[in-house]
Amino acid sequence: MIFGAGILKGMLVTLRSFVNSYFKKPDQGGLFTVEYPEKRLVAKERFRNFPFLVYDEKPEDPRCVACDICAKECPPKCITIVRDADAEGRPLKKPALFDIDLSVCMNCGICEEACPFDAIFMDHEFEIAGTERHQSLLYHKEDLLKSNGYFRQIRPSDAALIDARRKEAEDKKKAALKPAAPPEKKE
Template identity: 40%
Template structure:
């Protein structure tokens, strides 16, 4: 013996609960102070969970990666120059790139001699598969993965071939988007500098 039909009613109470919560939770959120950290994801357990994308954005995790960028030492808003750029045109990134979307032109000095600087640097954004191998292998911390995924364009044959001007971002920008990795990099360089200084002292 079972009483049939009760589960149908139970289902109705559940959906009504969600219907009501979609209003009450929204009101509660509006009048309560947003919790520290991620204000959107923290309250997604009940009520409406839609992230209204252009206006609202979920925070991007640090290891999120889209296209690679080149790093130069400087502040945001500055332009890169040959003195501040980190890339030495060694070509390791171009070698490890699985879809081979990197093309590097080495810079030439006034006499026409090659110098360890990138004269131009191309990445085909349509071919890049965001694997991050270039950033892993770069011995100079010159190429890093970016966070900016809002790259949609209406024309792709010309715009999506990124050149060196488009690719360069400052260290300040990188430190902002990747605080942990930036901290680790600084610590590593500090330790390296100390080790070198100690070695210099030891061998007069």
């Protein structure tokens, strides 16, 4: 072995990556950095972050029925729900108040798993930094409500499954409500 051959070999390695960084594509040994604020990676469908609420037609009628299951299941207890009531004080099947403190939320996704009404899902939104510690991270119902269309857009395969299931359930319900229809006899 020649004196210093190892050093020369090492020097060639660094020189190669120096030259490649200017002239090669990322998959051929060039730079693979994505410069974040200007460019960004395409979000994976299964990426999950903070929860949001889904509504079907209009934000006044969310899927949420204020059952409080998610608030009970939430490990860091970051969800606060107050049930709405009509003029006579009878409870309604929707929340008057739905707050999630994102500074407490630990992005576990248990709320999504626990919800029997397909009302709460994990979002792809992650740029929620604020200049203030408490109010800017405390998301209210208005901030959390997003349309089903948005959900279909960020998580198409999950949305398709859930939409199909909901449609099936609704059809069954309609069928059961129809008194005139003769009951189908099956053997």
